[in-house]
Amino acid sequence: MSAPVLLFTPKAELEPQSNLDTFINLCRQSHVLNAHQQFDKDVWNIGYFVGQNKVHRVIFSTLEASKSRDVEPAFPPPFLDFAKATIVYMQDKARVESQAPRIAALRFLEAALRLESKGSRPTAVDSVVLDTAVELAKKHASESVAYRVAGQLESIAELMDSKLFISLRQRWTHGMKKPKEVGSRISQEALKARQEKLPSAAALRALAGIFHQAVEAPHVLRSSFSALMLCAPERINEVLRLKRNCLVEGDGEFRGKLGLRWSGSKGFENTTKWLPSDMADIARNAIANLTKVTDPAHKLVAWYTANRTHLFLHEGAEHLRDQRVLNLSEVALILWGDASSKHAANAWAKGHKLKKQQLAGRSIGYLFEDVEQAVLNILPATFPYMLGDEKRLCMDAMAVMRTNELHQKRATYLCMFSCIDYTAIASRYSPGDVPSIFEDFKYTEDDGTPIAISSHSFRHYLNTLSQMGGMSSVEIAIFSGRKDIKQNCSYDHMTSAEVQAPISAALAAGFTSELEPVNTAVKTLFLRSEFKTLGLTAGHTTEYGWCLHDFASAPCQMYRDCINCEEQECVKGEKEKEENLRLLKKETEYFMRQARAAMDDEEYGADNWVKDLNVTLERVNSMLSILENPEVPLGARVRLDIKNAPLITNEKVKTIQSVKKQMILL
Numbered sequence: 001m002s003a004p005v006l007l008f009t010p011k012a013e014l015e016p017q018s019n020l021d022t023f024i025n026l027c028r029q030s031h032v033l034n035a036h037q038q039f040d041k042d043v044w045n046i047g048y049f050v051g052q053n054k055v056h057r058v059i060f061s062t063l064e065a066s067k068s069r070d071v072e073p074a075f076p077p078p079f080l081d082f083a084k085a086t087i088v089y090m091q092d093k094a095r096v097e098s099q100a101p102r103i104a105a106l107r108f109l110e111a112a113l114r115l116e117s118k119g120s121r122p123t124a125v126d127s128v129v130l131d132t133a134v135e136l137a138k139k140h141a142s143e144s145v146a147y148r149v150a151g152q153l154e155s156i157a158e159l160m161d162s163k164l165f166i167s168l169r170q171r172w173t174h175g176m177k178k179p180k181e182v183g184s185r186i187s188q189e190a191l192k193a194r195q196e197k198l199p200s201a202a203a204l205r206a207l208a209g210i211f212h213q214a215v216e217a218p219h220v221l222r223s224s225f226s227a228l229m230l231c232a233p234e235r236i237n238e239v240l241r242l243k244r245n246c247l248v249e250g251d252g253e254f255r256g257k258l259g260l261r262w263s264g265s266k267g268f269e270n271t272t273k274w275l276p277s278d279m280a281d282i283a284r285n286a287i288a289n290l291t292k293v294t295d296p297a298h299k300l301v302a303w304y305t306a307n308r309t310h311l312f313l314h315e316g317a318e319h320l321r322d323q324r325v326l327n328l329s330e331v332a333l334i335l336w337g338d339a340s341s342k343h344a345a346n347a348w349a350k351g352h353k354l355k356k357q358q359l360a361g362r363s364i365g366y367l368f369e370d371v372e373q374a375v376l377n378i379l380p381a382t383f384p385y386m387l388g389d390e391k392r393l394c395m396d397a398m399a400v401m402r403t404n405e406l407h408q409k410r411a412t413y414l415c416m417f418s419c420i421d422y423t424a425i426a427s428r429y430s431p432g433d434v435p436s437i438f439e440d441f442k443y444t445e446d447d448g449t450p451i452a453i454s455s456h457s458f459r460h461y462l463n464t465l466s467q468m469g470g471m472s473s474v475e476i477a478i479f480s481g482r483k484d485i486k487q488n489c490s491y492d493h494m495t496s497a498e499v500q501a502p503i504s505a506a507l508a509a510g511f512t513s514e515l516e517p518v519n520t521a522v523k524t525l526f527l528r529s530e531f532k533t534l535g536l537t538a539g540h541t542t543e544y545g546w547c548l549h550d551f552a553s554a555p556c557q558m559y560r561d562c563i564n565c566e567e568q569e570c571v572k573g574e575k576e577k578e579e580n581l582r583l584l585k586k587e588t589e590y591f592m593r594q595a596r597a598a599m600d601d602e603e604y605g606a607d608n609w610v611k612d613l614n615v616t617l618e619r620v621n622s623m624l625s626i627l628e629n630p631e632v633p634l635g636a637r638v639r640l641d642i643k644n645a646p647l648i649t650n651e652k653v654k655t656i657q658s659v660k661k662q663m664i665l666l
Contacts, residue, residue, distance in 0.1 A: 016123040016164060016165050016166060016167070017123050019163060019164045019165055020078075020082060020122060020163075020165045023085055023089070023163055023165070024081045024082065024084075024085045026085075027039075027084070027085035027088040027089055028081075028084075030088050030092065032088050032091050032092045033046045033058070033087065033088055033091055034046065035084070035088045039081075039084055042059070042060045042061070042072075042074040042080070043057055043058070043059050043060070043071055044057060044058040045057055046058060046099070048382070048387050048388040048390075054421070056098070058087060058099045058103055059071055059103070060074050060075050060080060060083055060084060060103070061073065061074055061075070061107070062074070062075060062076075062107060062110065063107040063108060063110070063111040063136070064111075066104075066107055067140070075106075075110055075120070076110075076120045077120075078120070078121060078122065079106075079110045079113070079120040079121070079122055082122040082165075083103075083106045083110070086102075086156060086159065087099060087102055087106075089159070090102060090155065090156075090159065094603070095601065101148050101149065101151075102152050102156075104137075104145075104149050104152070105133075105137075105149045105152035105153045105156060106156070108133040108134075108136045108137045108140075108149060108153070109125065109129070109130070109133045109153060109156065111133070112129045112130070112132035112136055113129055115132055115136070116128060116129050122160070122165060122166075123165055123166060124166075125157070125160060125165075125166050126166065126168070127168060127169075127172050130153060130157055130172050130174075133153055134146070134149075134150050134153060134174050134175075134176065137149040137150060137153075138176075144179045146176070147176050147179055150174035150176045151174065153174060154172065154173060154174050157172045158171070158172075197456075197457060197460045198457060198460055198461050198464065199453045199457040199458065199461055200445060200446075200451070200453075201446075202443070202444070202445045202446050203438070203445075203451045203453050203457075204230075204461075205443075206438050206441070206443035206451060207223065207226050207227070207230070209441065209443065210226075210437060210438075210441050210443070211223040211224070211226070211227050211282075211285075211286075213441060217293045217401070217405055217406075218405070218406045219437065219440065219441075220289050220290075220292075220293045221289075221290065221293050221294070221401065221406070221420075221425075222425055222428055222437055223437070224285075224286040224287075224289040224290045224293075225239055225240070225286075225290070225425055226425075226458070227282050227285075227286040228242070228260070228283060228286050228287075229455065229458040229459070230279070230282075230458050230461075230462070231260070231275050231276075231279040231282060231283045231286075232260065232262070232273050232275060232462070233458070233459045233462035233463050234262060234459070235456075235459065236422045236425060236426060236455040236456070237388070237422060238262050238263050240399040240420060240421065240422060240425070241263040241386070241388075241389050241392055241397070241399070242260070242261070242262070242263070242397075242398045242399070243261060243392075243396050243397065243398065244291060244298070244396060244397070244398050245261075245396075246260050246261045246262075246287065246398070247259075247260065247283070247287055248260065248261060248272050250274065254274055256277075257275070257277070257280075258274070258280040258283060258284065259272040259273060259274045259275065260272065260273055260275065260283060263389070287398075290398055293401075294398060294399075294400055294401060296402055297400040297401045297402045297405070297417040297418075298395075298400060300312055300402065300415070300416065300417040301395055301397075301400055302395065304379060304383065304384075304417075305384050305393075305395050309376065310372070311371070311372040311375050311376065311415060312415045312416075313334060313415065314334075314337060314414045314415065316337060317330075317333050317334045317337075317414075320333070320334060320368070323368055324367065324368060325357045325359065325365045325366070325367055325368065326365050326366055326367075326368055326371060327359060327363060327365040328342035328343075328345045328346055328363075328364070328365065329342055329345075330365075331345040331348070331349065331365075331366060331371055332345035334371065334375075334414075334415055335348065335411075335413055335414070335415060336412065336413065336414060337414045338411065341411065344411070346364075349366050349371075349374075352374040352377075354366045354367075354370045354371065354374060355370065375413075375415055375416055378403065378413075379416070380394070380419050386399075387419045387421070388419070388421065394417075394419070397419070399419060399420035400417050400418070400419060400420065401418060401420055402414065402416070402417050402418070403416045403417060403418045404418075406420070406424050408434055422455065425455060426454065426455040429453050429454060429455065430450075430453065430454075431450045436450065436451065436452070438450070438451040542562045542568055543562060543577065543580045544562055544563060544568065544570055544577050544580055544581050544584070544623075545568055545569050545570035545571055545574070545577055545638075547562065547567055547568050547569075563581075563584060563616060563619050563620055563623070564615065564616060564619060566639070566640070568639065568640075569637045569639045570623055570637070570638045570639075571635065571636070571637055571638075572626075572627050572633070572634055572635065572636045572637075573634040573635055578624075578627055581620060581623060581624055581627070582624065584616075584620055585617070585620045585621065585624065588613055588616050588617045588620060589617065591609075591613055592610065592613045592614070592617060595609040595610045595613055596610055619640055622640060623638060623640060
């Protein structure tokens, strides 16, 4: 019998402990992550991942237990309640889909406390313990995982210090360098990374062949979902959340175009995306295939939506509804439509712990109501809503199939359906315990090796095509359903030759004929000596006008943020530059919507983005309002915020309009 653990708290930690106790009591009552109902449990169920059927769990186990994939032992007190409260509080302030990085950081922190003989007391955390936690992460995790853990430890330390659970002399930082990414386009590492993330030509040919050859329901479903992921760069969870009525025929400016209604994820809103014309027929065929192959399951969904407490009976078993006791052949007939599967029916009944009923002779049977309830218990846990998307009704969803219909060996249930999750699709893209979809159709790589791809390969492939096709970063981000435009770079796999190709073509065609639009208007050139008459010493063009800054005296302090600079002038009548201003307005309005949404989600720093973008938008609108004013003559020079800018003096220049933050010169 082991002796009880003695928990001694030093006097210096008593006040921090009081703060910590208050913090824990607050989080214990929170509805975030359903903490108010499961705070005393050491394993929390917190819903379903988007597009998945498995439950997302948070396991408050030690580092040692997690390494052996055990649920126990749990964190020792008093760290256990602190860890639970921290997960709840951080989720409330900064929501994440997966709790894995945060719980991993807490495991390393608790292990560091023990290693430093601190008795798993959260109030004993100091910079030494935090440094030790980082070293443990480096030792037990990959470089990239350790870096993410270190970032979470930094957030946890900041939380603990700000809430006075601990007292740090200065803000603690983990000091780890971000792992080097394969950013080069010409290294062997970059080539290998490119090949791993992009589908091969053989894989693309195979998918096209399977799409046209597929006849059996599992192959039709998987190949059709694959085709849709090649129509637009969508995440697999977004494809699996398509509605049955997802096709949109374009009207107005989109007349003749085909769109798909997509469910957004990772902060991006639901939207209709217009497909490339060459992919329209593919999308129509894929949706038609999916609608047809999922129709039997959809009939089951309709039945259980209207008859939640009654078992569905297919046409061949309808006569059994009023029968009190079912023999094994009748149970098999209801379940799988095969009356000969008596042994399987008996095993199924035993597995569901149904009570036997003695029939004539040595025959056994089961009560109809027991069979009915056992089948109803198989309904998706969130019915009538989809697993992994509790806002999407099963009635509206495309991704439903009869239970076991995608399984190679198990018999298909004729009386029950299941929600399709990403593993049912993605697991068959590579060889494994069961043959891949490519092996089923005898497709291989060109060298004869098995084809192996991931569902995300299609997203990387389409993003790379978009980069090569010259789409702007904003367009690629919108087309990909991406909230942060900076994420585009992770999907750019163009080789150095592909990046160089447009430049080489431009050089071959005469360079400026390709890089600059031909303007037949007469251009007036000025000698540098003439600048003196305007009080200028330098000048150069910008995207929106021309700049008065003298780079010989100082570098650009605005980092080319020309619209917010006082030394820029725009000239009315320069159509290309006015179009650049309108494009800037469109892009700024888009980023403003994203920043406001982030501020609503209380993301750190979002308020600063809203403030800065609002200033830019005001200046763009002010400039456009002048340039589009018919009373302002062509050739007028416009400068915003001239209060602190160098004055332009010339006897031929006169002010024709002056308002706050605006001045127009002739």
